[in-house]
Amino acid sequence: MRNTKLYDLAAGLPLALWFAYSVVRLRPSIAADIEIIASGGGTLFVWAQLFSLAGSALFNLLLVWLLLVRDKPVLKSRGAIPRIAAFAGTFLGVGIIQLPVAPLSLPLQVTAALLVGTGSVLAAIVLSRLGKSFSIMPEARRLVTDGPYALVRHPLYAVELLIIAGTALQFAQPLAGILGVTVLLLLVIRTVFEERVLAEAHPEYEAYRAKTARFIPGVI
Numbered sequence: 357m358r359n360t361k362l363y364d365l366a367a368g369l370p371l372a373l374w375f376a377y378s379v380v381r382l383r384p385s386i387a388a389d390i391e392i393i394a395s396g397g398g399t400l401f402v403w404a405q406l407f408s409l410a411g412s413a414l415f416n417l418l419l420v421w422l423l424l425v426r427d428k429p430v431l432k433s434r435g436a437i438p439r440i441a442a443f444a445g446t447f448l449g450v451g452i453i454q455l456p457v458a459p460l461s462l463p464l465q466v467t468a469a470l471l472v473g474t475g476s477v478l479a480a481i482v483l484s485r486l487g488k489s490f491s492i493m494p495e496a497r498r499l500v501t502d503g504p505y506a507l508v509r510h511p512l513y514a515v516e517l518l519i520i521a522g523t524a525l526q527f528a529q530p531l532a533g534i535l536g537v538t539v540l541l542l543l544v545i546r547t548v549f550e551e552r553v554l555a556e557a558h559p560e561y562e563a564y565r566a567k568t569a570r571f572i573p574g575v576i
Contacts, residue, residue, distance in 0.1 A: 361428045368423035371492060375419040382413045401462060404469035408522070411476030418483045422490040426497065431557040433494035438549035442493045445542035449520060452535045455527040464525065471522025478515035486512065494549040496557035501564050507573055509551070509564070513543045514571040 389406040392398060433439070460468065483490060485503035504511035517540065524536035547570060555561045570576055 359428065364426070364428045365424065368426070372420045372423040375416045375423070378416045379413050379420070382409050382416075385409050386413065401466050401469065404466045404473065408469040408473035408476070411473040411480070414480045415476040415483070418480050419490075422483060422486075422488065426488045426490050429491065429495035429497055431496040431553055433549050433553045438494045438546075438553075441542055441545045441549060445539060445546050446492055448535060448542065449523065449539050452523050452527055452532050455532050455535075458526060458528055458532070460526065468522045468525040471518045471525070473522075475515050475518030475520075475522060479512060479519065482512045482515060494546070494553050496553050499554065499558045499561060499564075506568070508569050508571055510543075510547050510570055513547065516543070517571075 386406065386409045389402055389409065392402050393406065482504045485505065486500055489497040489500050491497065508514055520536050520539050524532040526532075551561070551565065555565070
């Protein structure tokens with residue numbers, strides 16, 4: 357039963373509903389920004405904020421779709437720790453937006469919005485290439501090594517760093533920064549568990565890992 361598509365769909369459904377709810381929550385803010393722009397009040401910040409919100413909505417919609425249509429895994433990571441790390445790394449960032457909003461200057465507000473928007477759009481592009489191999493838990497599906505994955509092994513996490521940085525910038529410090537760094541560390545831990553299961557499921561993964569960086573070409 358655990359190896360069927362039906363089981364995988366049932367496991368992914370709560371996450372799909374969560375990301376769908378995230379899109380619903382973004383809708384009023386997107387509509388408000390569009391209304392401001394339509395009335396001629398589209399400042400640089402409003403445009404940047406709309407870009408950020410629309411990028412986030414696109415990213416979350418893709419997550420919903422892929423959680424419903426993805427292939428069933430060929431291998432899953434064993435034990436609870438890999439799953440805890442994946443879950444915490446995915447949702448700990450939600451804690452950042454529960455903090456008080458930081459009083460930022462206009463340039464910093466625009467910078468934060470652009471970081472989130474750019475990261476979200478790039479994440480959507482990476483997701484579209486990863487396609488039905490997408491997973492939140494450490495699981496192996498079809499191995500993807502082209503497109504963004506020809507440059508680095510974890511391009512989705514790499515661009516998510518922009519989202520984390522832009523989000524943390526908008527909220528009270530130092531707690532927002534501490535949570536942001538914690539999410540970053542969890543992303544690194546997640547890659548370790550993910551690469552173990554990918555190497556076990558796909559013998560060719562070792563050769564791929566030897567020639568590509570983890571996050572940034574030529575750096576790390």
